[in-house]
Amino acid sequence: MCGIIGYTGKHSVKEVLLNALTLLEYRGYDSAGIAVSGGNGYRKLIKCAGRVSDLEKLCESENIDSTCGIGHTRWATHGGVCDRNAHPHRQGKVTLVHNGIIENYKELAEEFNISDSLISETDSEVVAGMINHFYSESGDPMSSIVKTVKKIRGTFALVIMFDDIPEVIYSIRNVSPIVATITDEGAMLASDLTALCAFTNRYFVVPEYHILTLHKKDIKLYDLAGNEVEPDFQTMDWEKNSADKGGYPFYMEKEIMEQPDAISNTIMPRIKDGLPDFSEEGVPDDLFEESKRICVVACGTAMHAGLVLQAWVKSKLHMHIDVETASEFMYSDPVINNHTLVIAISQSGETIDTLEALKYAKKQGAKSLAIINVKGSSIARESDYVLYTNAGPEIAVASTKAYTTQLSLLYLIVCRMALARGILTKDEVMADTAALMSVPESIKDVLSRRNDIHVIAGNVLEAKDLFMIGRGLDHSILLEGSLKLKEVSYIHSEAYASGELKHGPIALITDDTPVVAVVTQKKLYEKEVSNIREVKSRGARIVLFVKDELSENLEKEFHVWRLPNLKDELMVFPASVALQLFAYYVSSDKGFDVDKPRNLAKVVTVE
Numbered sequence: 378m379c380g381i382i383g384y385t386g387k388h389s390v391k392e393v394l395l396n397a398l399t400l401l402e403y404r405g406y407d408s409a410g411i412a413v414s415g416g417n418g419y420r421k422l423i424k425c426a427g428r429v430s431d432l433e434k435l436c437e438s439e440n441i442d443s444t445c446g447i448g449h450t451r452w453a454t455h456g457g458v459c460d461r462n463a464h465p466h467r468q469g470k471v472t473l474v475h476n477g478i479i480e481n482y483k484e485l486a487e488e489f490n491i492s493d494s495l496i497s498e499t500d501s502e503v504v505a506g507m508i509n510h511f512y513s514e515s516g517d518p519m520s521s522i523v524k525t526v527k528k529i530r531g532t533f534a535l536v537i538m539f540d541d542i543p544e545v546i547y548s549i550r551n552v553s554p555i556v557a558t559i560t561d562e563g564a565m566l567a568s569d570l571t572a573l574c575a576f577t578n579r580y581f582v583v584p585e586y587h588i589l590t591l592h593k594k595d596i597k598l599y600d601l602a603g604n605e606v607e608p609d610f611q612t613m614d615w616e617k618n619s620a621d622k623g624g625y626p627f628y629m630e631k632e633i634m635e636q637p638d639a640i641s642n643t644i645m646p647r648i649k650d651g652l653p654d655f656s657e658e659g660v661p662d663d664l665f666e667e668s669k670r671i672c673v674v675a676c677g678t679a680m681h682a683g684l685v686l687q688a689w690v691k692s693k694l695h696m697h698i699d700v701e702t703a704s705e706f707m708y709s710d711p712v713i714n715n716h717t718l719v720i721a722i723s724q725s726g727e728t729i730d731t732l733e734a735l736k737y738a739k740k741q742g743a744k745s746l747a748i749i750n751v752k753g754s755s756i757a758r759e760s761d762y763v764l765y766t767n768a769g770p771e772i773a774v775a776s777t778k779a780y781t782t783q784l785s786l787l788y789l790i791v792c793r794m795a796l797a798r799g800i801l802t803k804d805e806v807m808a809d810t811a812a813l814m815s816v817p818e819s820i821k822d823v824l825s826r827r828n829d830i831h832v833i834a835g836n837v838l839e840a841k842d843l844f845m846i847g848r849g850l851d852h853s854i855l856l857e858g859s860l861k862l863k864e865v866s867y868i869h870s871e872a873y874a875s876g877e878l879k880h881g882p883i884a885l886i887t888d889d890t891p892v893v894a895v896v897t898q899k900k901l902y903e904k905e906v907s908n909i910r911e912v913k914s915r916g917a918r919i920v921l922f923v924k925d926e927l928s929e930n931l932e933k934e935f936h937v938w939r940l941p942n943l944k945d946e947l948m949v950f951p952a953s954v955a956l957q958l959f960a961y962y963v964s965s966d967k968g969f970d971v972d973k974p975r976n977l978a979k980v981v982t983v984e
């Protein structure tokens with residue numbers, strides 16, 4: 378979950394590393410550090426608990442005269458948040474940064490007799506000690522790395538420097554990602570593309586268990602036997618400055634505002650003659666026709682996108698679909714076989730629980746389709762088929778545009794499936810596709826009235842607990858809205874299927890408890906409104922997001938915010954954007970660092 382950077386080239390490494398760490402900070406922000414090397418044994422290591430901005434302050438007073446170095450921003454796993462647990466770590470002649478978890482680090486520390494020399498409590502420093510052990514014996518960096526990784530169990534992206542080999546950086550990985558590039562400015566690697574996209578749009582994913590070496594004018598890749606391997610360069614389609622804040626105070630606001638374009642970019646290239654078409658991406662209709670059931674594996678917001686898919690699949694395809702929290706999946710004896718289509722949904726494409734669930738499902742014979750935002754990521758590579766959401770980089774920890782682009786793509790898939798399975802006619806699918814194409818406009822309408830949502834948000838700033846209630850699709854929408862509010866505002870928020878309230882949760886409603894309700898489904902209107910009245914009559918303060926055409930009469934009773942009219946099944950789009958804005962304004966008005974909520978990280982690569 379940490380951010381990693383390595384650079385050797387023409388430029389002052391201090392600037393390169395600090396700029397890159399700022400971009401990678403969303404991967405973890407407990408502590409940060411850099412180590413640099415140069416000719417004549419020049420070395421420096423600077424690290425601290427805190428943010429990259431704290432590291433920057435420390436570096437201000439340092440005269441760092443180097444063009445080669447490595448950097449790290451941490452999300453603590455082993456050992457508390459303190460200066461000595463921050464990366465890089467040093468043992469003997471080896472300095473390294475690490476992302477991942479070494480499961481057998483305690484045994485290895487014993488075996489290599491390095492427990493007493495360890496300064497930190499991290500698993501990573503043990504790896505530095507092991508590489509140093511082998512390096513002292515052989516003086517050979519490559520074989521030292523190979524011997525070390527053969528002994529360690531777990532996940533790792535390691536970036537290593539040797540005192541005796543200045544200005545060269547070594548790297549190896551298992552599961553945890555590393556991407557790399559070479560330009561006229563130098564060679565660079567990072568844990569993800571956000572750090573590279575300011576430099577170039579050419580990159581390659583370092584294959585697992587391959588050693589990468591960065592030199593000032595060259596980059597080399599070897600397999601574990603020492604054979605040179607040609608890197609598989611790819612082109613990223615992100616704009617050069619797409620990882621900037623674009624003038625917004627927070628990435629989350631920028632990313633909320635980008636949703637109309639992000640959705641258009643995701644759906645329009647896949648609509649041919651008014652119908653969804655995935656043939657260019659090699660996804661065959663057979664996959665959609667022959668599957669007997671669907672199983673979604675995903676986490677957090679991506680899992681909530683799966684819940685919306687579930688509602689669509691049931692209502693439009695009348696098909697069996699399970700949505701599984703990926704971290705629970707393989708321990709819950711899932712019923713899957715070669716007739717199951719497993720859909721893995723993930724923004725980052727690196728979420729370890731989703732990746733492991735996908736691998737497990739494939740072993741049981743399931744076919745797989747991944748819905749991913751980050752090109753070339755691990756889940757994308759593991760899956761039989763992949764469709765990318767063209768959301769561009771999502772930097773804020775709270776996912777917004779990734780979610781709505783996932784939904785837009787999933788809706789297209791459902792439409793294609795309906796056609797392939799003969800459930801809907803061409804004309805019916807065309808009508809649904811056209812309805813989806815109107816989603817960006819309806820989101821623009823919500824965005825244009827965001828100031829009113831800001832005012833509503835101002836009324837819950839002091840709340841300790843808040844409830845969100847709705848039924849059917851509205852409940853799925855609120856599960857995501859509630860997660861959003863929790864993670865950025867730290868208000869305890871629970872989303873309930875409103876029919877369930879009387880079975881327990883209504884006991885929590887007291888005078889003035891804020892309750893957010895969403896009413897967008899005609900068939901549920903009366904029941905939902907009754908449930909809202911039930912909590913209102915027990916003192917709850919209601920904020921109601923309601924589809925415009927259902928709003929008549931309600932404004933007399935409730936504080937109403939009108940959502941633009943769309944087909945009921947597509948109301949998830951404007952309603953979710955309204956709830957994203959609600960969470961965003963609560964967080965920013967409370968003065969929080971919206972993009973980096975406490976204890977979280979953007980990419981979750983530990984189980």
Ligand code: AGP
Nearest residue numbers: 677678679723724725728775776
């Ligand atoms: C979203 O706001 C969360 N921070 C989180 O739930 C996220 O959606 C989850 O970790 C899954 O990430 P992924 O989409 O990259 O797999």
